[in-house]
Amino acid sequence: MSSLPSAAADLVDAHCHSVTVADLDDAEFAMLCTESSLPPAPGTSYLHTPLMLAIRRWCAPALGLELHAPIEDYLARRRQLGGLAASRRLLRRAGVSALLVDTGYIADQLAVPELADLAGAPGYEVVRLESLAEELAPAVPAQQFPERFRRALRACGERVVAFKSVIAYRHGFDVAPERPSDDAVIESVTTWSRAWAASRPARVTDPVILRFLLWEGMTCPQPGGRKPRPVQLHAGYGDADLDLHRVNPLLLTGLIRAAQRADGGPLVLLHCYPFHREAAYLASVYPNVYFDIGVAVGHLGPSASTLVGEALELAPFGKLHYSSDGCALAELFLVGALAFRQGLDKVMGDWVSADEISSADAAAIRATVLAGTARRLYPGLDDGPGPDISFTGPQDTPRQDEA
Ligand SMILES: [Zn+2]
DSSP, X not given: OOOOOOOOOOOEEEEEOOBOXXXXXXXXXXXXTSSOOSOOOTTOOTTSSHHHHHHHHHTTGGGTOOTTOOHHHHHHHHHHHOHHHXXXXXXXXXXXXXXXXXOSXXXXXXXXXXXXXXXXXOEEEEEEHHHHHHHHGGGSOGGGHHHHHHHHHHTOOTTEEEEEEXXXXXXXXXXXXXXXXXHHHHHHHHHHXXXXXXXXXXXXXXXXXXXXXXXXXXHXXXXXGBOOOOEEEEESSOOTTSOGGGOOGGGGHHHHHHHHHTTOOOEEEEEOTTSHHHHHHHHHHOTTEEEOOTTHHXXXXXXXXXXXXXXXXXXXXXXXXXXXOOOBOHHHHHHHHHHHHHHHHHHHHHHHHTTSSOHHHHHHHHHIIIIIHHHHHSTTOOSSOOSOOOOOOTTOOOOGGGO
């Protein structure tokens, strides 16, 4: 019998990407289920992982299959429905009430309004700092880049609720903490321009420019001169081109202190696994640090509740928020949402059973982590939960318009 997380909770997915609604073949689907871009080792498969157990658990019923349906049956059913109808069902079942979408990663996916329509929840934009710089830099003289970048950030409108930095991918967190001077940035952009003149697209990896982008994001006022938006930082777990040992968030300690002194906006450490305890420590001692455990919850499959429990060990509960880091596959949005809620329910249930906390405490912690932190942190999210999406079992009748 399926055990489903408790329903009727406001759930903000505070960091995700968009989806593809293409009809995927099995090999394409498998490669979207791993953070690796490399083929699997001989005798192994990306369809035989903890994440795939979670997909068979949480997603098979959403497509009208039995719980734990074999992956071959799942993929056949997905093909039968088509990418668009399957994605709609999966996104709706995730039951999120808002989506914060990083738009700087893959271009050939749904635009934010289309994703929001498919998911039945409002969508907001997270602007990736490096993508903006790479678009702008080849179009302006190097001497003008710092000021033109500042102007581009200030031009971001109300639907942009955060910025995002991938300095983790492009260099690592072992950078000098201070804001670089404009002169130093201009010198680095001049050097960078020789690289993009030789081969496009322009890809920023220079640590001076990357620090500049991060500092500008942390200190750019919102429209109307309001305080800066949060900057989301990829930390920990990610693709095979990441040097994981250089993205332990503890390496950011100097920058966090400098940003605190400069009264910069909040820093949100995303994903963090296996450094989620380090991230929780930073969140517990620095007021400007928040964190989440997105992406890893889904990939840990049956072990998700262990990770949720560890994330709840130390930091104030108002420093942790939910995100799926869903990307390309709608399955990742659904698995993220239900595995996180299930894990949270389990941890809270254990604490209540052991008389560590009251039921009222558990309800308050759940509400904070699922949505309260995000609604307090990100500006302009519409108040309250989205559409009333109830959780039903595997016998759910397919909707006419989705079949
Ligand atoms: Zn992401």
